[in-house]
Each structure stands twice: as C-alpha cells, then as structure tokens.
Amino acid sequence: MKKRYLLAPGPTPVPPEVLLKMAEPIIHHRTPEFSQIFAEAKEWLKDVFQTREDVLILASSGTGAMEGAVSNLFNEGDKVIVVNGGKFGERWGKISEAFGLDVKWLNVEWGKAVEVEAVKELLDREGDVKGVLVQASETSTTVAHPVKELAELTRDRDCILVVDGITGVGVFPIPMDEWGIDVLVAGSQKAFMLPPGLAFIALSKKAWAFAETSRLPRFYFDLKKERKSLEKHTTAYTPAVSLIIGLREVLRMMRETGLERIYERNARLARATREAMKALGLRLLAPESPSNAATGVWLPDGIDGGAFTKALRDEFGVTVAGGQDQLKGKIFRISHMGYIDTFDIIVAISAVEMGLKKFGYPVSLGAGVARAQEILLEGYGVRV
Amino acid sequence: MKKRYLLAPGPTPVPPEVLLKMAEPIIHHRTPEFSQIFAEAKEWLKDVFQTREDVLILASSGTGAMEGAVSNLFNEGDKVIVVNGGKFGERWGKISEAFGLDVKWLNVEWGKAVEVEAVKELLDREGDVKGVLVQASETSTTVAHPVKELAELTRDRDCILVVDGITGVGVFPIPMDEWGIDVLVAGSQKAFMLPPGLAFIALSKKAWAFAETSRLPRFYFDLKKERKSLEKHTTAYTPAVSLIIGLREVLRMMRETGLERIYERNARLARATREAMKALGLRLLAPESPSNAATGVWLPDGIDGGAFTKALRDEFGVTVAGGQDQLKGKIFRISHMGYIDTFDIIVAISAVEMGLKKFGYPVSLGAGVARAQEILLEGYGVRV
Numbered sequence: 001m002k003k004r005y006l007l008a009p010g011p012t013p014v015p016p017e018v019l020l021k022m023a024e025p026i027i028h029h030r031t032p033e034f035s036q037i038f039a040e041a042k043e044w045l046k047d048v049f050q051t052r053e054d055v056l057i058l059a060s061s062g063t064g065a066m067e068g069a070v071s072n073l074f075n076e077g078d079k080v081i082v083v084n085g086g087k088f089g090e091r092w093g094k095i096s097e098a099f100g101l102d103v104k105w106l107n108v109e110w111g112k113a114v115e116v117e118a119v120k121e122l123l124d125r126e127g128d129v130k131g132v133l134v135q136a137s138e139t140s141t142t143v144a145h146p147v148k149e150l151a152e153l154t155r156d157r158d159c160i161l162v163v164d165g166i167t168g169v170g171v172f173p174i175p176m177d178e179w180g181i182d183v184l185v186a187g188s189q190k191a192f193m194l195p196p197g198l199a200f201i202a203l204s205k206k207a208w209a210f211a212e213t214s215r216l217p218r219f220y221f222d223l224k225k226e227r228k229s230l231e232k233h234t235t236a237y238t239p240a241v242s243l244i245i246g247l248r249e250v251l252r253m254m255r256e257t258g259l260e261r262i263y264e265r266n267a268r269l270a271r272a273t274r275e276a277m278k279a280l281g282l283r284l285l286a287p288e289s290p291s292n293a294a295t296g297v298w299l300p301d302g303i304d305g306g307a308f309t310k311a312l313r314d315e316f317g318v319t320v321a322g323g324q325d326q327l328k329g330k331i332f333r334i335s336h337m338g339y340i341d342t343f344d345i346i347v348a349i350s351a352v353e354m355g356l357k358k359f360g361y362p363v364s365l366g367a368g369v370a371r372a373q374e375i376l377l378e379g380y381g382v383r384v
Numbered sequence: 385m386k387k388r389y390l391l392a393p394g395p396t397p398v399p400p401e402v403l404l405k406m407a408e409p410i411i412h413h414r415t416p417e418f419s420q421i422f423a424e425a426k427e428w429l430k431d432v433f434q435t436r437e438d439v440l441i442l443a444s445s446g447t448g449a450m451e452g453a454v455s456n457l458f459n460e461g462d463k464v465i466v467v468n469g470g471k472f473g474e475r476w477g478k479i480s481e482a483f484g485l486d487v488k489w490l491n492v493e494w495g496k497a498v499e500v501e502a503v504k505e506l507l508d509r510e511g512d513v514k515g516v517l518v519q520a521s522e523t524s525t526t527v528a529h530p531v532k533e534l535a536e537l538t539r540d541r542d543c544i545l546v547v548d549g550i551t552g553v554g555v556f557p558i559p560m561d562e563w564g565i566d567v568l569v570a571g572s573q574k575a576f577m578l579p580p581g582l583a584f585i586a587l588s589k590k591a592w593a594f595a596e597t598s599r600l601p602r603f604y605f606d607l608k609k610e611r612k613s614l615e616k617h618t619t620a621y622t623p624a625v626s627l628i629i630g631l632r633e634v635l636r637m638m639r640e641t642g643l644e645r646i647y648e649r650n651a652r653l654a655r656a657t658r659e660a661m662k663a664l665g666l667r668l669l670a671p672e673s674p675s676n677a678a679t680g681v682w683l684p685d686g687i688d689g690g691a692f693t694k695a696l697r698d699e700f701g702v703t704v705a706g707g708q709d710q711l712k713g714k715i716f717r718i719s720h721m722g723y724i725d726t727f728d729i730i731v732a733i734s735a736v737e738m739g740l741k742k743f744g745y746p747v748s749l750g751a752g753v754a755r756a757q758e759i760l761l762e763g764y765g766v767r768v
Contacts, residue, residue: 001399001641003725015385257385315764316726341387342700346734346753347727354757358766365757365768369730370750373738380699382742384749 007348008321009139009167009294011189011196012338014246015253018193022246029241035233037248042230044251048259049184049202050175056226057247058199059240062166062187065199067095068221069162069183073131073203073210076100080131081122083114087140087324088164092133099216104129110141110326111296113289116149123153130210131160136168140324142296142333143286144172151180160207166190167293169200170254171266171337182207188243190293191262193250193338197243265379266292269336269345272375276349276368280356285331294321294335297352303359305329311355318351342376391732392705393523393551393678395573395580396722398630399637402577406630413625419617421632426614428635432643433568433586434559440610441631442583443624446550446571449583451479452605453546453567457515457587457594460484464515465506467498471524471708472548476517483600488513494525494710495680497673500533507537514594515544520552524708526680526717527670528556535564544591550574551677553584554638555650555721566591572627574677575646577634577722581627649763650676653720653729656759660733660752664740669715678705678719681736687743689713695739702735726760 006013027034038057045055058064070092074080078101082093085108096103106122108114114134123129132154136147147163154161160182168174169184170191176184181204188198203211203223211224225236254262270292274284277297285296299305306329309322323331334348349368356363374384390397411418422441429439442448454476458464462485466477469492480487490506492498498518507513516538520531531547538545544566552558553568554575560568565588572582587595587607595608609620638646654676658668661681669680683689690713693706707715718732733752740747758768 001637001723001725003723003727005727253385318727339385339387341385343387343389343702343731343734347730350727350730350734350753350757354761354764354766357757357761357768358764364754366750366754369734369753370748373734373741373749377738377741380738380742382738384741 002317005318005344005347007335007340007344008319009190009333009335009337010187012193012335012340014193014195015250015339018246018249021249022242024245026241029234029239034241037245038239039233041244041248041251042233044248044255045200048170048251048254049186049200050173051177051184051202053176053202053204054227054230055200055202056223056230057235057239057244058201058221058226059197059235059237060199060221061196062164062185062199063091064221065185065187065201066091066164068201068218068223069185070095070099070101071216071218071221072223073160073162073183073207073214074099074101075213075215077102078130079104079126079128080133081106081119081126081129083108083119083132083134083145085112085114085141085143085145086110086135086138088135088138088166092164096133111143111285113143113145116146116153119150120153123157123159129159131162133162134164136163136165136174137171137291137293139167139294140327141286142291142294144168144289144291147174147181148179154182155180160210167291167337170262171293172263176202176204180204188247191337192247194243194246197240198247265341266336268375268379269340269342270295272345272372273334273336273349275375276372279371280353280363280368285327293337294333296331296333298331300356300361303361305332308332308355308359311358312351316351316354318347320348342379345372345376386701389702389728389731391719391724391728392703393574393717393719393721394571396577396719396724398577398579399634399723402630402633405633406626408629410625413618413623418625421629422617422623425628425632425635426617428632428639429584432554432635432638433570433584434557435561435568435586437561437586437588438611438614439584439586440607440614441619441623441628442585442605442610443581443619443621444583444605445580446548446569446583447475448605449569449571449585450475450548452585452602452607453569454479454483454485455600455602455605456607457544457546457567457591457598458483458485459597459599461486462514463488463510463512464517465490465503465510465513467492467503467516467518467529469496469498469525469527469529470494470519470522472519472522472550476548480517495527495669497527497529500530500537503534504537507541507543513543515546517546518548520547520549520558521555521675521677523551523678524711525670526675526678528673528675531558531565532563538566539564544588544594551675551721554646555677556647560586560588564588572631575721576631578627578630581624582631649725650720652759652763653724653726654679656729656756657718657720657733659759660756663755664737664747664752669711677721678717680715680717682715684740684745687745689716692716692739692743695742696735700735700738702731704732726763729756729760
C-alpha cells in the first residue's frame with residue numbers, strides 16, 4: 001500500500017487525464033482521425049519549440065534524435081566541437097565519433113557551465129568547425145549551458161549550433177528562432193509529461209542546407225524523409241500512436257497553462273529546492289549556473305548516495321535520481337520538470353530531511369521545508 | 385495542471401491498482417466468476433470486522449446500513465438510547481424517530497466522548513431500553529466513543545449495542561465478537577479505500593434474535609433476505625458489481641499489509657497530525673478522546689473556516705474537510721484513513737501552514753512539518 005512519488009529527471013509523472021487518454025482503444029494511424037490529432041500536435045509543438053520550422057516527431061528516445069542530428073547534418077571527417085561537461089555532452093561526442101566526425105572535445109568540469117570564451121577560442125583556433133554540440137540543460141550535472149551566447153558565436157560562421165534540449169525545452173525559455181539555434185532536440189519523458197518513446201527535432205534553414213550536403217549513412221532517422229511525411233500529417237515509419245495521442249493532450253494542457261507560467265513555475269520549484277538544500281547545510285552541485293530542470297545536491301561526507309536514494313525510494317516511496325559515472329554515489333538529483341507542483345517539492349525536501357536523519361546527519365527537521373514554503377508561497381501571491 | 389490531494393474523511397483516495405481493476409469490462413453478477421469474487425470478499429470482510437458472523441454487503445451508502453440496523457431490529461415504540469455528540473449520532477436518532485422508536489437522546493458536547501457512566505445511568509433509569517446506538521468514531525467531531533465499555537453495559541441486558549463503525553472499521557481495532565458488539569456498520573469510502581456505494585453490516589446472534597421479532601416496514605434493506613442471499617454468494621438485489629470487484633482487491637491489499645500494521649499506521653499518522661497542529665499553536669477539537677480516523681482542529685479567531693478550506697482546495701489543490709452544522713466555519717478536519725501515508729500527512733500539514741500564513745496568522749513555517757516528521761520517522765524505525 002506504499003504510495004510512490006516520482007521526482008527523478010525523467011521519466012517524469014504523467015497526468016492521469018493523459019494516461020486515460022492513452023488507454024483508450026488504439027486507432028489506426030492511416031485514418032482522418034489520427035491525421036487530425038497529428039496535425040494539431042505538430043502545430044502546437046512549434047509553439048513549445050518557439051520556432052516557425054517543422055518539428056519532426058520520431059518514435060525513439062531522445063538519443064535517437066541526437067543521432068539523427070549528427071547523421072543528417074555532417075559528413076565524415078567534419079570537425080565538431082563537443083561541449084563535454086557531463087554524461088550527455090559525452091554522448092554527443094560518442095555519436096559523432098561513431099559516424100566518423102572529427103571531434104574536438106571541450107571538457108568542462110562537471111557541475112560547471114561551459115565558458116563562452118572557451119568555445120570562441122576553439123572555434124577561432126580550429127577555423128573550419130562545422131558544428132558546436134551542446135546541452136541546453138546537462139541532466140547529469142543539473143547545469144544550464146549558455147546556449148543563447150553560443151548561438152551568437154555560430155550565427156555568422158559556416159557552423160551550426162546543435163542543442164540537446166531534452167531537459168530544457170518546455171522547462172525554461174530556449175526560443176529557437178529568436179536565438180538562432182540550428183538544431184533543437186527534445187524527448188517525451190521530461191517537460192512533456194509523457195512516457196518515454198517520442199523524440200522531437202527541429203532544424204533551422206541553415207541546418208536544412210547542411211542536410212542537403214550530408215552523406216552519412218542513415219535510414220530510420222532520415223530527417224528529410226520525416227519532413228516530407230510531416231506534410232502529410234504522419235511520420236515516415238509507423239508512428240507511436242498512443243504516445244502521439246498523449247502528446248496532443250499534454251500540448252493542449254501546456255497551451256491552456258501557457259509557456260510563461262510553466263517556465264515561472266519550474267523556476268520557482270527549482271529555486272525553492274535549491275534554497276531548501278542550502279538551508280539544510282547541503283552544497284549544490286551546480287551553484288553558479290543551475291538548470292531549472294533538476295537540482296543536484298552533494299551528499300554529506302559519509303553518506304553513500306546509492307544507499308541514500310535507495311532508502312528514499314524503497315522506504316519512503318520517493319524516487320529521486322542518484323549520480324552518474326564520476327558522480328555515482330556522491331549526489332542526488334530532484335526534478336522540477338513537467339507534472340511536478342508545489343507539494344511534490346515539499347514531499348521531496350521532506351524525504352531528504354528524513355533520509356538525512358535516518359543516516360545520522362545532524363539535520364534540523366523542517367528547516368528545508370520551511371525555506372521552500374516561503375518561496376513556494378510566492379506562487380500563490382503570498383509574500384513572506 | 386494542478387495536482388489534487390484528497391484528505392477529507394471520505395471519500396478517501398482509491399489506490400490506482402483498484403481503480404484499474406474496477407475499470408475492467410463489467411461482468412454479469414450471476415456467473416461463477418462473480419460468485420468467486422463475492423465469496424472471497426465476504427470471507428475477508430469478516431476478518432476486518434473481527435467477527436465470525438456474516439457481513440452483509442449492501443448497494444447503498446453507509447446510511448442505508450444504518451437504516452437497516454434500525455428497521456430490522458426494533459419495533460414501533462421501542463426505547464433506544466442515542467448517543468448524540470455529533471452529526472452522525474444525530475442521524476441515528478433521526479432514523480430511529482422516522483421508524484417510530486422512542487428515542488432517549490443522550491446529548492454530548494461536540495468534541496467530547498460520551499461518558500460510560502451517563503449511559504449506564506440512563507439505562508438503569510429507563511429500564512426497558514432495547515438498544516444503544518452510537519458511533520465508534522464520530523466523523524463530524526473526530527471523537528472516538530468508548531465502544532468497548534458500552535458493550536459491557538449492554539452485554540447482559542435485553543438490549544443491543546448498535547455501532548456505526550463507518551469511520552472506525554479498518555481504522556482502529558473494534559473487535560466485534562471479542563467486545564460483544566451486536567451490530568457493526570461500515571461503508572466503502574473510508575478505510576476500505578473504495579468509492580462510495582457499498583455499505584457493510586454484521587449482526588451478533590443476539591441481534592439476529594432481535595431481527596426475528598422486528599416488524600418494522602422494510603424492503604430494500606431486508607437483512608434476513610440478504611443473509612439468505614449471502615449463502616449463495618450474492619446479494620438480494622443487483623450487487624454493485626464493479627465496487628465488489630474493487631472490494632475484493634482492497635481486502636486482498638489489506639490482508640497483505642495486515643490489520644495490525646494498518647491500525648499502527650493510522651495511529652501514527654493521526655498522532656503526527658495532532659502533534660503538528662499543537663506545534664503550530666492550534667487547538668484540537670477532540671483533545672481527550674481523538675479518533676484515529678481524522679483530526680479536527682479549531683481555526684484561530686478571525687479565520688473563516690469556509691474561506692480557509694476553500695483556499696487550500698482551490699489554490700493548493702489540498703482537500704481537507706470543514707466543520708458541519710454548529711462547527712461550520714470554525715474547524716477543519718484532516719483524514720488519516722485508508723490509502724493515506726506519510727507524505728500525504730506532510731502535504732496536509734504543509735498546506736495548513738501555508739494557508740495560515742496566507743490568512744495572516746503568525747505561523748512558524750515548517751514547525752508543524754518538523755514535529756510530524758519526528759513521529760512519522762518512527763514508522764521507518766528511526767528514533768529522533
């Protein structure tokens with residue numbers, strides 16, 4: 001009879017209305033009914049991407065769209081700069097290497113954002129760089145990279161800015177057209193409040209021109225083919241029907257709430273979490289350039305992160321994420337994306353407090369909750 | 385996109401597994417499949433009632449079973465003592481009067497339990513009292529009445545003890561056979577974690593003997609007819625099929641957890657809530673004999689209960705109950721029954737704190753949560 005609370009940075013909770021919608025009898029994908037759903041979803045997706053370009057819908061996890069970005073836009077031997085400040089930055093590099101690109105790794109300390117100046121220097125030094133690949137939000141380190149400033153660097157070069165926005169799009173503003181982002185990738189299981197299984201990718205006109213000259217091997221992730229299918233309100237291969245029905249539903253909900261309010265809410269939940277953790281005497285993983293998608297927190301010395309997150313999950317029913325790779329066992333991460341609201345954050349902070357107490361850390365119970373409440377009350381127009 | 389938290393004393397939250405079970409295609413009630421489900425449900429119900437007697441299952445709200453208790457066991461002009469210390473005590477009296485019984489009202493201040501001595505005096509004074517009607521847990525005042533002691537008074541008289549256990553059965557121990565309770569009533573939407581629509585009633589052998597001589601008019605709530613149907617694994621009239629399928633499921637879950645653990649959990653959640661409210665400087669409605677089903681709390685002067693509970697519900701998404709009748713606008717009530725766990729209580733207390741702050745009460749944010757956490761941690765074997 002244990003209740004479960006899901007506060008990991010993906011998959012995120014799915015609203016019950018959406019689960020019910022996806023549980024309706026499945027319909028065929030070559031029908032006017034599905035075409036209508038698809039047509040709405042693809043239009044509404046543009047608003048969330050803040051672009052006038054097509055947003056392609058792929059039946060894959062986000063990594064599929066990342067692969068598509070590489071395999072459709074570059075050629076063997078192309079020089080690309082990969083901002084490598086976490087597990088997902090590393091993934092850009094691995095995909096690029098798998099397709100024979102010449103990767104210039106720009107390593108960044110985990111927990112820090114890339115310095116714009118460092119990217120500029122590398123661009124200038126290397127000269128013929130075709131792409132800069134980066135995360136808007138590096139989920140593994142809970143860092144937000146300066147995507148807007150990076151776009152200014154690539155704008156006037158023969159180089160595209162390829163942004164993994166998997167935990168960024170729909171979380172905080174990443175206006176693709178306004179900033180001049182060339183490729184923007186997202187996934188269903190984060191701010192879109194859906195189960196995993198859909199990836200989204202949009203390309204600027206500059207990126208589509210790159211796609212014309214790309215000759216890398218690809219079949220499933222063929223973006224030009226997807227763009228043609230999109231005109232006919234479908235996908236190149238069988239669409240994930242129930243997920244797309246869910247997508248239409250979440251986009252309807254997001255439109256109803258409004259992007260600005262969603263960004264504000266996520267920012268408030270993130271700030272409340274960060275301030276609560278500081279009130280408990282804990283150190284943030286990314287104090288200088290935190291992402292509003294999730295908050296990473298260093299565990300006090302002597303507490304094993306694996307045991308800590310396991311206790312929260314198995315004893316309290318509260319799932320937060322641990323650390324990955326070099327951060328394994330050292331941190332935990334609390335998500336603020338999607339269908340997460342005030343009292344999820346209260347639950348998460350309370351569970352962290354109780355977990356710390358359980359592990360013998362001299363925590364002042366309620367201190368984090370109190371600090372968070374002050375900030376969360378602002379969302380209801382109450383100033384403390 | 386607001387999340388909702390249901391902490392009113394009924395209906396209580398329904399576990400998702402049970403909702404899914406009840407959403408399966410409906411089956412016919414005159415089938416071996418349904419008979420098997422019904423047979424398990426009726427057996428397992430006995431364990432929760434802590435009785436060897438039949439527990440009848442009615443398609444009605446709890447009030448239907450209360451009416452059945454009166455209309456099947458007494459005769460016109462029969463003298464009954466009604467313990468009237470809240471809205472549901474009053475209901476016993478109204479039903480009894482509707483059927484022409486001679487009601488001896490034993491009025492009790494709302495928020496207090498009945499004094500056993502007062503019942504004894506009235507029994508002795510009146511002489512030929514046929515029944516004592518009382519609540520195990522008076523939901524409107526969050527009081528637990530001394531049912532065990534009352535059963536000792538009626539045991540050796542020609543008088544039956546009729547107990548409304550609607551917010552008692554499955555919440556705290558009311559061992560029917562052991563204590564000598566003659567009639568015990570429950571409903572689906574409280575500790576049984578189901579939607580409203582089922583009532584349960586069990587009769588002692590003494591009560592069944594009363595039923596033999598009762599001549600009051602009845603048809604739908606005919607307990608002898610129901611008992612006969614029960615032998616054939618069904619009900620006298622069309623059973624509420626999906627609710628009974630849900631009932632089998634919740635009883636399976638309750639068996640898996642164990643009654644003792646359920647009682648302990650409810651007691652802990654109730655104690656945590658009471659102590660949290662005191663830590664916030666609030667007064668309990670029933671400090672002396674609180675029910676573990678729900679906790680009633682006086683609002684500070686100047687805060688209107690209607691506005692307070694409305695703000696919690698509409699702004700925070702947290703539904704607690706207000707006061708009824710003479711307590712309307714003066715109190716709020718937080719439930720601990722059924723599918724309610726640690727973090728529901730944290731959410732409720734946190735919402736109360738934030739609500740008080742919103743209404744300008746000088747509350748120390750986090751103070752109630754902190755006190756509750758200390759007690760809730762005991763449930764995980766952590767002593768603070």
